[in-house]
Amino acid sequence: MSYIPALKKLYAEQVVPELVKSRGYTNKHQVPKLVKINLNTGIDAEADKNQIADVQRDLGLIAGQKPILAKSRKAIANFKLKQGQVVGCHVTLRGPAMWEFLQRLIAVALAIRLARRSLSADDPELDRQLGAAEEGVREAAVELRAVAHGLFPAVLDEEGVAAALDELSEQTPRLVPGALPTGRFPSAVESAVYFAVVESLRLTTHDVTVDAVKEDGWLYLTIDSDDLTGAALLQIQDRAGAVGGEASLGDGRLRVEMPCE
DSSP: OOOOOHHHHHIIIIIHHHHHHHHTOSSGGGSOOOOOEEEEEEOOTTOOHHHHHHHHHHHHHHHTSOOEEEEOSSOBGGGTBOTTOEEEEEEEEOHHHHHHHHHHHHHHHHHHHHHHHTOOTTOHHHHHHHHHHHHHHHHHHHHHHHHHHHTOOHHHHHHOHHHHHHHHHHHOTTEEEOOOOOSOOOHHHHHHHHHHHHHHHHTOSSOEEEEEEEETTEEEEEEEOTTOOGGGHHHHHHHHHHTTOEEEEETTEEEEEEEOO
16 A cells, blocks of 8 residues: 555545535535645855755755756846856655645644744743654754765765665665676665665664665665664654555564655
8 A cells, every 4th residue: 555645645535625615616526636846946146056955955855856957048148147047946746745845834833823822931831832843853853964964975875775874884784785687777766765774873873774666666675773663653654655665563573665767
């Protein structure tokens, strides 16, 4: 069974039937639906390569997906703009990644808004609400750090996941890379593999062994450790589900399978 984000399930099972009823639609296909989320930002025309890379990286951290650079279609002398010059970057989220992004955005935004509306001194309930908001932000920060260190390391982008895991094992002796397929895979798949390994290392103090095999257009990843629990599964399911794959956990062994062609 493929992974279905919680917000998408809520929308399909509760929101859609209610809209059909309240708006008088004749069938559910008339109900508005979320197709994609676009995130974009402009870049100063005088920005150098490092500044452009920083903006692209920051947007990637927010979205969990590598942004695309946008370039000018024509030169505009008044703005000192040359044809083909980088003027911004953008990323489009679809499918499970889109729903997960929206769910986290809504959860954190509503928690903070509720706390700010009831702002008052020496209010225990306010402390509770702010604590919940801070927890949401903390969890998002943890995930963004994992994204920053897990999705876009230079070696992963330049040489692939096998080289990236070899480098990571030098930094983290608990990681024991096993048999890994050679060659490159789609960047989203390589990012998901690397993220799964980083997340597993974060959640266990024992050695982590990683093996993977490519078969019939699918990549099958196995991560072994003595004390992996369900806490490791949710985030990795999100990453695998975003590329059309899935993850399961049993007897301390995490199995991830994803299409890789």
